[in-house]
Amino acid sequence: MHHDNGGLADTQQEHWQRTYGAHPGMYGQEPSAPAVHAAEIFHVCGAKDVLELGAGHGRDALHFAREGFTVQATDFSATGLEQLKNAAQSLGLAEHVTTAVHDVREPLPLPDASTDAVYAHMLLCMALSTQEIHALVRDVRRVLRPGGVFIYTVRHTGDAHYGTGIPHGDDIYEHGGFAVHFFPRHLVDSLADGWTLNEVHAFEEGELPRRLWRVAQTRL
Template sequence: MDKNILNQQSQHWETNFSNKPEMFGLDHSYSAEKTLSVLKENNLSNIVELGAGLGRDTIFFGKNSINVTALDYSKKGISIIDKKINDQNLNSSIRTLKFDVRKKLPFKDNSIEACYSHMLYCMALTNLELINLNNEVKRILKPGGLNIYTVRNTEDGDFKKGAHRGEDLYEIDGFIIHFFSKDKINSLLDGFENLFIEKFDEGKFPRKLYLVCNKKI
């Protein structure tokens, strides 16, 4: 595995966000809609969004009375989200932070109600980096807190296509994707109880994803 190739993804995303400021579309994702329902059911209103991208889910949460701290390692992505926040007068419910989730998360132990991420776990993260990230999420969540994330799964048409970059990482059209089996999801349950795993499709391809909801024990 060449870590230099994985690390180059940062610039690749920066370039794409600059050239395609709505590359994911304007509408929020299905996973955000489902997550909002879960948050409401559990009377939760404060979340950390990891890998917020261009903010389509961030804005959706803010408009639906959820307070969001949105993290992304793309400076351009954060600036696009900030503009949306200002344009839609959501400054009171959303704050942003440029941050690389491979580092220690900038929150206190047992301080966060819920974490949400849409396809962050299937970015160019090694198995060890996924374990470290998941442990950080566990550290910052309150007891009983939720970690809700989505990943492209091994039934996806792109799985094992393109250049193999090690483990379950494949580079397709310049983007490195980490594909997940249910066994990989279960390997990240240390300190968590799984509440549900749901299959769903996204986009015209379509991408095949799992929506995972875990509760901190």
């Protein structure tokens, strides 16, 4: 399949594989703040299953499993997902989590209207073109049941790294080997076309700090 940014994303896959190999569990074992919030929203909506995209080594997937959801965790790093599987096993959560190596530039490996909730923390802002991001969000809509919720986070153009480092076009800049697509606000709005946009919440994570938006939108 043709990918807009094929070379860069392929290099990124190798980079993520190496990074998780060199720094197992690099994001820590505690869930991220957006995952804690998302679990609350998913409970309120009556969701039972959650698809997580770009789950990495699974700090958030494990939280969803602990919260009683059935979790399908995907990432294009087999190394990250292996760490997630091992952690799930040692925490006695293995039967609540399945993993699949999957590149979000390809169609999601799920039937139409088959999941209650989709979650993606810092995945849409990876080395994906605007066109690929739109295609992915259309596919998220396809796999969600009507009334299902999509919660995602992205670094945005207010981030200190925006406009610095190696430019790759389409608001993608690379720092220390990691390429990030910094979201302008109009991209968030256009991705919510045909959805109900519930919230765009600004927050920070890490020491830089990374400046992010947490977006919640409901499939009509």
